[in-house]
Amino acid sequence: MIQKNISLAQYTTFHIGGKAEFFAEIKRKEELGEVINFAKKHKLKIFILGRGSNVLLPDKGIKGLVLKMSIKGIIFQDNIVYAGAGEKWDKVVAMAVSKNLGGIENLSLIPGTVGGAVYQNIGAYGAELKDVLESVDVFDIKSGEIKKLSNKECLFAYRTSIFQKSAGKNYIIFGVILKLSTIFFPNIKYPDLTKNFNLYSHYDRALDTISKITLNEIRKAVIKIRKSKLDYPTASIGTAGSFFKNPVITISNFQFLISNRPDIKGRDLGNGLVKLSAGQLIEMAWWKGKQFRNVGVSEKHALVLVSYKKAKAKDILRLANKIQKSVKTKFGVTLEPEVKIYGKHGIM
Numbered sequence: 001m002i003q004k005n006i007s008l009a010q011y012t013t014f015h016i017g018g019k020a021e022f023f024a025e026i027k028r029k030e031e032l033g034e035v036i037n038f039a040k041k042h043k044l045k046i047f048i049l050g051r052g053s054n055v056l057l058p059d060k061g062i063k064g065l066v067l068k069m070s071i072k073g074i075i076f077q078d079n080i081v082y083a084g085a086g087e088k089w090d091k092v093v094a095m096a097v098s099k100n101l102g103g104i105e106n107l108s109l110i111p112g113t114v115g116g117a118v119y120q121n122i123g124a125y126g127a128e129l130k131d132v133l134e135s136v137d138v139f140d141i142k143s144g145e146i147k148k149l150s151n152k153e154c155l156f157a158y159r160t161s162i163f164q165k166s167a168g169k170n171y172i173i174f175g176v177i178l179k180l181s182t183i184f185f186p187n188i189k190y191p192d193l194t195k196n197f198n199l200y201s202h203y204d205r206a207l208d209t210i211s212k213i214t215l216n217e218i219r220k221a222v223i224k225i226r227k228s229k230l231d232y233p234t235a236s237i238g239t240a241g242s243f244f245k246n247p248v249i250t251i252s253n254f255q256f257l258i259s260n261r262p263d264i265k266g267r268d269l270g271n272g273l274v275k276l277s278a279g280q281l282i283e284m285a286w287w288k289g290k291q292f293r294n295v296g297v298s299e300k301h302a303l304v305l306v307s308y309k310k311a312k313a314k315d316i317l318r319l320a321n322k323i324q325k326s327v328k329t330k331f332g333v334t335l336e337p338e339v340k341i342y343g344k345h346g347i348m
Ligand code: EPU
Pocket: 123, 124, 125, 126, 192, 229, 230, 240, 241, 242, 243, 244, 245, 246, 265, 277, 278, 279, 280, 281, 283, 288, 300, 301, 302, 303, 338
């Protein structure tokens, strides 16, 4: 079951990554105990990989044991859904929409697995996973026990959770329970969606029209928008979606920023903070569509970095670094990676 020297590039959507010293694909939760005992016996660090759609793995590879999470299973019971961590996230969304259950339709076509969705608290078009998540089933590496974490215990925030913090690093997510709704009101406030349904600024006057929009119509619209705006990985082009997080700055810093550049967009978070669009700042710094040998910035969306044949993690990192420096110099704003970057010292 445990293999040696497996190339990880084939398991990431950037198509980048060296070899795993040890590698095991986990298909049933019962296999976890055995594999973890092996890691403990040989003092190996454990690294969990889902679909590899939000990671940049080191060219040197990973020392330790890489577990590819492939536990499957989707069970619906009324409005409750249980999904294995290795299931494709979008399969769960498609099934929920076909059963007329609301809450995750705005999260359509997000690449990756259910486990990755929880780890990252995925969000798009005005929805976040944390809003429908009931609990998460985990395997505690330290104690060997199986535990259930409540939504609150997962410490969800913008693109993060307990699983990214030291308190959660011993947990392996193997399943998740979501609570969806049988009665829902279409969530189409996100500008791209409002526009798609031809409502523009008439949102408040069109509640009757909005209430008639079906879950399937929203799913179709989100898929259409995502396909038109975001590059998806193909055999020859790699990407991991948004490379940076949208930065959050204070209102006073925002006011200073727009006094020079009134076109900079910001969303007031209501707590003295404003969220900027990293994509807009990167575009304003002239990076959109730029190509450098085997890596580049997407022509469609400046927040997405792309890799071509033979690209290395170091090429992506060099480009990301240059973008960070130029946005910092131009706007005084720090961009933090959204993609999880692994180096020889662990997560960077
Ligand atoms: N924008 C530009 N230039 C660009 C890209 C965007 O000016 O090249 C502007 C747009 O005009 C828009 C604003 O930036 O006004 C926001 O753009 P968009 O709606 O595309 O969303 P985003 O903030 O760039 C976030 C998520 C995406 C998610 C979309 C849709 C993050 C880091 N990214 O992007 O998530 O799909 O919203 O909700 O929060 C991902 O995490 O991998 C991801 C793709």
